[in-house]
Amino acid sequence: MILELHGYHYSVYTRIARVALAEKGLTHRHVEVDPFAEAVSEGYLAMNPFQRVPTLVDGDFVLYETAAITRYIDEAFDGPALQPATAALRARMQQIVGVIDSYGYWPMVRQVFSHRVFRPHLGQAVDEDAVRRGLQASATVLRALEDLAGDGPWLLGEQLTLADIHLAPMMAYFAPAPEGGALLADFARLSGWWSRVAARPSMVRSAPGLPEVGG
Ligand SMILES: N[C@@H](CCC(=O)N[C@@H](CS)C(=O)NCC(=O)O)C(=O)O
Missing domain, CATH: 1.20.1050.10 (Glutathione S-transferase Yfyf (Class Pi); Chain A, domain 2)
Structure with missing residues (x-):
């Protein structure tokens, strides 16, 4: 199952998630969402009621809030550890x-x-x-x-x-x-x-x- 990251090209928070995915060695599909647009799709708002980006979709698992996303990326997948041991x-x-x-x-x-x-x-x-x-x-x-x-x-x-x-x-x-x-x-x-x-x-x-x- 390919990971999907819904985010905005110029968003620092989207980039944080992208960098975490890359550092972990994971590929993903980017889905562009402009959170500043006048009309953000109902589909996106159903995933993220705060109209912020990014949101990560891993199969049935939908996750927003960047610190939670990066922690999930680190803990759910193989690759270099991105959190300290102590x-x-x-x-x-x-x-x-x-x-x-x-x-x-x-x-x-x-x-x-x-x-x-x-x-x-x-x-x-x-x-x-x-x-x-x-x-x-x-x-x-x-x-x-x-x-x-x-x-x-x-x-x-x-x-x-x-x-x-x-x-x-x-x-x-x-x-x-x-x-x-x-x-x-x-x-x-x-x-x-x-x-x-x-x-x-x-x-x-x-x-x-x-x-x-x-x-
Ligand atoms: N607490 C959120 C903050 C995300 C956030 O503020 N993202 C910005 C883009 S960098 C956004 O969606 N802004 C839309 C707005 O302020 O209306 C997170 O950690 O993911």
Whole structure:
């Protein structure tokens, strides 16, 4: 049974699930769903009543919420382990994922990236105050992640985990924003981590780019 990932091309959360699938060595079929569209199909809403992406379909098993999806991907299939073996490191991984979801996504992606990169690219109105507030909140997030990160190549040391996979797509949107990149440069561990994780084939192959304009 081929795994289906219903998600949106430009969505960081969809990319997290795609990177987890790739790191696990799994193939899947992508089903495009734009959660920002005026009318999202009834079929999709029956699977995900919150109108968010992604949703994973594995036969009869339907799962939404990205942290649950990536955990399922790791635990239900063979391939390299993406979660640490010890309780302490597993808790640290969950903590980092929680920080990213609760405090990182909105300022890093929806404020800084959207208003400094995505909207200007499309010629849409930009809210400079959103960028300013986003950078301020992102600074707290990056400080916390820098303090939580170990000295190894990955956030939790020698093993690439779901924490790295959760953060990487958000950083991929945040770092190209000029002020985002400048802020990241203040954090040595995160900067080194970002240069390594960005080069992984799972990240390179899942890069969404930006929409084409004009034409
Ligand atoms: N808690 C959800 C969040 C997913 C999420 O917010 N996805 C974004 C795209 S990156 C979305 O669907 N946004 C639609 C909207 O905000 O209306 C998860 O972990 O999967």
